[in-house]
Amino acid sequence: MAWWSKSDGRGSASVRESLRPLVALHTAAAAHLSADHTDAAVELFEVVLAGCQTQLGRTDPDTLTVAGNLGVALVAAGRWRDGIDRLVDNLVDRERALGEDDPRTLAACDALATAYRLAGHLDDAAELAARVTSERRRTLGPAHPDTLTSRMGMALTRAATGDVGSAATLLQAALNDAEQAHGPLHLHTIALRSNVAACHAVLGNARQATAVFERAGADSAALLGRDHPDTMAIYEDLADVNNPERLGILAGVPA
Known part of the structure; x- marks a missing residue:
């Protein structure tokens, strides 16, 4: 997404x-x-x-x-x-022009949290992810697509620190909310399911990871088509289920 x-x-x-x-x-x-x-x-x-x-x-x-x-x-x-x-300058500008709680400011906060996570600045990523997730839960509810995006980012930050078990728990909770609110054939539901599968792979649960990846891939194919890049990416991850270091769950790229 x-x-x-x-x-x-x-x-x-x-x-x-x-x-x-x-x-x-x-x-x-x-x-x-x-x-x-x-x-x-x-x-x-x-x-x-x-x-x-x-x-x-x-x-x-x-x-x-x-x-x-x-x-x-x-x-x-x-x-x-x-x-x-x-992104830091953009967040500051939005806070001044729009206010700290404006949805557009929270979008900038979420983007910066993602950038920090990908760059390996995990403490900063965790702080911002918690902030935007809390505010979106309060204003939008736990199953709003924006909230689900933030919850997924917060969980992936947890995984990047090495706490994959907690990340899997957070992702599964978000997946349950997404599936109940939006059904299985929804981009957020599919993305969350794919990340749950990746966590299972990292934790050594290859059989469970395979089953969850297969479900995510089938749902993505039904929604987007088998040749869509997002669907293909899920099946590529499925092929790497026994090589979880390739799944990108554990760490970002150093800045």
Whole structure:
């Protein structure tokens, strides 16, 4: 699931018309990021951000969205320090412009927590993940898609510290809530199930991991198609069930 915003901008019709070229570039940048063409995404997001800052200002909500997406693209491109610095600045800007509890601020907080986890800054990741999960539980409920995303991130941070047993428990609880609220053929349910399977593999429960991966793969194929990249990724993980170090559960990449 994407940990960045696909928003193409809001505002009045006249503003949207004047920003049409930037909207098109943002759409192209998002497509590059989704396809893992990270360098191309970074280049286009930088152009869009400069245009938004000129036309809308630094703290306009649409400018803040693009700035956050640029930070994510930088992290995805392996430019960890640049990306995290950008995401930190973006969170501060959103807190000042929108307030600490605004959903868009919490989205930035969640993105920064994910970046910290992937970069191996696990204490920072855990602190932010707990903050955003608590607030989303309070305002949205435990089974809202945004809350489920935060709960999954918090559990994966726990796994990255080596506490895979606790992570599996947290993920299973979130999976139960997701399946009850949204059913099995839902992106969050499938992602949570796949991560539960990965935890079982790391814990040495290969048979259980295989069964859970197979269920996640079948559900993903039914929802997205067998050849969708997300479905293929689940089956690739299934093939590595006896090589859990390849599943990426235990640690991020050092910054």
